[in-house]
Amino acid sequence: MPRTRLAPSPTGALHLGNARSFLVNWALARQQGWEIVLRVEDLDGPRVKAGANEEAIDVLQWLGIDWDAGPFTQRSDLAPYRAALEQLAAQGDVYPCRCTRKEIEAASLSAPHGDEHELRYPGTCRPATPTPLPPEALEQSGVAWRLRVPDGTTTFIDHVAGEHIHNIAATTGDFLVATKEGLPSYQLAVVVDDARQGIDRIVRGDDLLGSTHRQLLLQHRLGIAPPPAYYHLPLVVGADGRRLAKRHGDSRISLYRDLGVTPERIIGLLAQWCGLGPRRNLSATEFLAAFDLAKLPRQPITFTAQDDAWLRA
Numbered sequence: 001m002p003r004t005r006l007a008p009s010p011t012g013a014l015h016l017g018n019a020r021s022f023l024v025n026w027a028l029a030r031q032q033g034w035e036i037v038l039r040v041e042d043l044d045g046p047r048v049k050a051g052a053n054e055e056a057i058d059v060l061q062w063l064g065i066d067w068d069a070g071p072f073t074q075r076s077d078l079a080p081y082r083a084a085l086e087q088l089a090a091q092g093d094v095y096p097c098r099c100t101r102k103e104i105e106a107a108s109l110s111a112p113h114g115d116e117h118e119l120r121y122p123g124t125c126r127p128a129t130p131t132p133l134p135p136e137a138l139e140q141s142g143v144a145w146r147l148r149v150p151d152g153t154t155t156f157i158d159h160v161a162g163e164h165i166h167n168i169a170a171t172t173g174d175f176l177v178a179t180k181e182g183l184p185s186y187q188l189a190v191v192v193d194d195a196r197q198g199i200d201r202i203v204r205g206d207d208l209l210g211s212t213h214r215q216l217l218l219q220h221r222l223g224i225a226p227p228p229a230y231y232h233l234p235l236v237v238g239a240d241g242r243r244l245a246k247r248h249g250d251s252r253i254s255l256y257r258d259l260g261v262t263p264e265r266i267i268g269l270l271a272q273w274c275g276l277g278p279r280r281n282l283s284a285t286e287f288l289a290a291f292d293l294a295k296l297p298r299q300p301i302t303f304t305a306q307d308d309a310w311l312r313a
């Protein structure tokens with residue numbers, strides 16, 4: 001049976017934008033008979049707030065979203081990520097990096113690149129030729145590990161966004177697979193987890209389209225095949241056109257819940273944002289019956305003051 005995952009990061013509370021992605025992921029899975037795994041991505045370092053795992057789970061349940069397996073967390077067992085890193089090191093695919101963020105920032109000022117998730121790395125520590133390293137080499141403290149990225153573009157076909165072409169070397173360059181704190185990066189953790197949890201359908205915001213190319217490259221280097229099918233959804237943005245975030249005011253689901261707004265009201269707005277007609281109160285079950293991927297707008301959705309007022313009315 002195909003398998004997908006809901007992968008909230010407990011770094012901040014779930015807002016209307018993430019909630020829409022989760023609801024679409026859930027509805028697609030339930031319509032198509034995919035199994036759903038809940039994975040809380042709690043490797044996000046110091047930004048993870050206490051109690052946030054529980055809150056993310058609680059909010060999903062309150063909306064009426066359910067799953068078949070999990071919740072799984074990442075921090076509780078780092079061995080699978082370590083094994084993947086050892087494999088990459090033995091193949092000469094990674095190298096240690098001692099650069100500070102400041103140094104990388106200074107270099108990227110002259111050649112500004114990167115994406116929302118990672119600065120472009122100028123290659124300062126990259127050895128001239130790939131150097132296979134034994135597991136002991138990974139014991140060095142205070143070094144980060146980077147993947148050697150080939151030049152050139154990569155392409156994949158997304159089930160929502162269509163053909164997507166990207167140049168990893170030009171965007172982020174040799175990206176991080178492990179941090180100086182000895183933790184796997186988001187890219188490595190996601191690839192390892194998707195593989196070991198049997199995930200073959202990935203639904204998420206299209207801010208991660210660039211990341212997908214990095215994840216496909218990592219899958220290839222780790223011998224993980226075939227790649228999952230991807231569904232990248234246009235994001236919900238603020239009035240300034242940027243991805244919905246704290247700067248646009250508080251759009252956390254828990255805030256609305258505390259104000260007495262019902263899940264049906266919130267799902268009603270999310271349904272409108274999925275192209276399902278004028279907003280009206282809807283339960284998760286009603287949303288599921290109405291959801292149609294073909295109707296999903298292919299452009300970003302703007303969260304407006306009127307939307308907020310409608311929720312509170």
Ligand code: GLU
Pocket residue numbers: 007008009041190203204208
């Ligand atoms: N945890 C990530 C997020 O909340 C999702 C990553 C993914 O879907 O791969 O942005």
